[in-house]
Amino acid sequence: MSHVFPRHSRSSPPVATRGEGVYLYDASGKQYLDGSGGAAVSCLGHGDPDVTAAIKAQADTLAFAHTGFLSSEPAEALADRLIAHAPAGIDRVYLVSGGSEAVEAAMKLARQYVIEIGQPQRTKFIARKQSYHGNTLGALGTGGNMWRREPFDPVMVSASHISPCYEYRLRKDGESAVEYGLRAANELEAEILRLGPDNVIGFLAEPVVGATSGAVPAVEGYFKRIREICDQFGVLLILDEVMCGIGRTGTFFACEQDGISPDIVTIAKGLGGGYQPIGAMLCTATIYDAIAQGSGFFQHGHTYLGHPIACAAANAVVTKLTDGGMTARAAQMGEVLQERLLAEFGQHPHVGDIRGRGMFRGVELVEDRDSKAVFDPARGVAGKLKKAAFENGLICYPMSGTIDGRQGDHVLLAPPFIISEAQIDELVGKLSKSIAQVI
Ligand code: PMP
Secondary structure, eight states: OOOSOOSSTTOOOOOEEEEEBTEEEETTOOEEEETTHHHHTOTTOBOOHHHHHHHHHHHHHOSOOOTTTOOOHHHHHHHHHHHHTSOTTEEEEEEESSHHHHHHHHHHHHHHHHHHTTOTTOOEEEEESSOOOOSSHHHHHHOOOHHHHGGGGGGSOOOEEEOOOOHHHHOOTTOOHHHHHHHHHHHHHHHHHHHOGGGEEEEEEOSEEOTTTSSEEOOTTHHHHHHHHHHHHTOEEEEEOTTTTTTTTSSSSGGGGGTOOOSEEEEOGGGTTTTSOOEEEEEEHHHHHHHHHTTSOOSOOOTTTTOHHHHHHHHHHHHHHTTTOHHHHHHHHHHHHHHHHHHHHTTOTTEEEEEEETTEEEEEEOSBTTTTBOOOGGGOHHHHHHHHHHHTTEEOEEEEEEETTEEEEEEEEOOOTTOOHHHHHHHHHHHHHHHHHHO
């Protein structure tokens, strides 16, 4: 009997024994195509010899030094590398061990910043419905995924939520994409005014929404208007790029494609590429300086901040993504993936939308293509599809989402950037077979 505490107590999953390229293998020898990169983590695939060599070399040299006393060479190098590719104005890197930790750090930094600048009455965060920012109580309280929040609601610090920018579902007939984007963004202004403009700390959003919606980018102009509104009211713009950052959408930071820079941005998942648990929170010089010149101390911290082996792995991953051209490959192969998805599902009666950027794609499943009617949640389409795909040797990420009470099912695809055209065909073929078995 296994003593591991599994996610679902009624079924222990097969035991993974090996990873190679885009494939994972279990103890029975069964091969799985890693079609979601384990939730947008494995950007370089499995068994990359450069990353494992960097980990070994660092473990042999220096495994750990507590950041309360010492920095380390890999942490310094990683911060320099990230800043060299960061959005304009971003100047400092706070290294943590994962996505939720990065979001917690962002929220606490934002709160401390408003205190440092003499605006302690700012206590509220605004985020979006149908969002996920992590599973710790602060990050969960910011997220707008009601199913995940429900049991913990009474013990959370809650944000308020505006609508997501979700063109497929929320753009009205007769409204252009740009008009819709402005309407969606203006909900932020209305919410800031409702809460009192002097009471809001920050607005938190994913540039391309991952887990809750299936790779939904904002329409053109949406984030530019969001940036304007934040600036007008002194509200910090915090972008969560835990899932969509680090090359996944075909640019190193996803927000580059929206033409804006945040005040704070979080990254994780692809940063360690699955080789080490690592995340980061990056902020502007303005925010850093307010603290440096004020109390001089960010009141936060975890034991494993800037772990040298995790930083060494991340340095190797980021080098491959930037100098090694893997981010450009994500852009290029992402187009191939989109093309093949359109060819297979473009006219499918139960596929309503195929979307995303780079190696971050979503397929939305519907009962009826014309009316966009969703499946009866009782049918459990997403859960059944996950199981069928797994049996067919494809790991992908089907989910149900909720917008204003309407339930929709989608599949998130986020394969490693090294995937070949033939492997994309294999992925799409296995997904198609699995959908046919379930619907
Ligand atoms: N933010 C986003 C956008 C995420 O997708 C996730 C994880 N799915 C998190 C935060 C939390 O990251 P982690 O699971 O590494 O704590």
